Amino acid sequence: MPQGSCVEVSLGTDDAGIRDSKNACGPALSINPAAWAALVAHSVRTTSDPR
Numbered sequence: 001m002p003q004g005s006c007v008e009v010s011l012g013t014d015d016a017g018i019r020d021s022k023n024a025c026g027p028a029l030s031i032n033p034a035a036w037a038a039l040v041a042h043s044v045r046t047t048s049d050p051r
Contacts, residue, residue: 011036 016036
């Protein structure tokens with residue numbers, strides 16, 4: 001990813017909202033908290049590049 005490529009996450013009790021931080025008016029994803037937790041857990045387990 002180019003530098004400056006970021007996402008914003010808003011964690012609620014019913015969902016996690018995910019969007020491009022540089023396009024706040026653009027599309028966003030909404031997933032349930034369990035799916036967000038699974039994504040984070042998978043990312044932590046499979047990330048070997050410390051960038």
